Amino acid sequence: MARRHDMPAIAERQGHRLFEALDGLDAPPGYRAEILGDEGIVMSPTPSGLHRHNVWLLDELLHPHLPPGTRTEGHLEVRMFGIGRSVIPDLFVAPVEVLATPEHWVPPEEVLLAAEVVSPGSKEHDRSRKLGIYPAAAIPLYLLIDPLRGAVTLYATPEDGEYRESETVTFGKPVEIPEPFGFALDTGVFQAY
Structure with missing residues (x-):
């Protein structure tokens, strides 16, 4: 010894x-x-620098419109016991008291918006799998920034495991983020790759 x-x-x-x-x-x-x-x-x-830059830009755009008592997060898991899934969104919004947890995860019912930035290695997960996971967990808004296609899609109104509403715009056109955020997201800042 x-x-x-x-x-x-x-x-x-x-x-x-x-x-x-x-x-x-x-x-x-x-x-x-x-x-x-x-x-x-x-x-x-590891994401590319452009991927992280787009996440950072989204974070900067969201901050002035965050509902009181919430903040953005990009490292904690959203653990969905009910559907047996756990994801780490590129960025999500939840109440501060929920995010100040000793756990490494938060429950999905506390997430107001989940956002993903598509990368070559994540395109199937972000465009397809998470498009099924987030509404099944009743996350109200899913924002998909797709630099590979130069487009942003906002999915809303989860019901029966699907989003009932969606809007897709090309980079440069605004997309309306509904309440409790209530603003037009400027997609012209995002960089395609």
């Missing part, structure tokens, strides 16, 4: 091996490999 004073040397050797493994790792395109703790290397998809 190693003695306590030997721990830094052991950690250094372990870290060195992890860095060697990280440097030698052939991560698939679109994935990032990180060392986040003692558990080893963690791989997760």
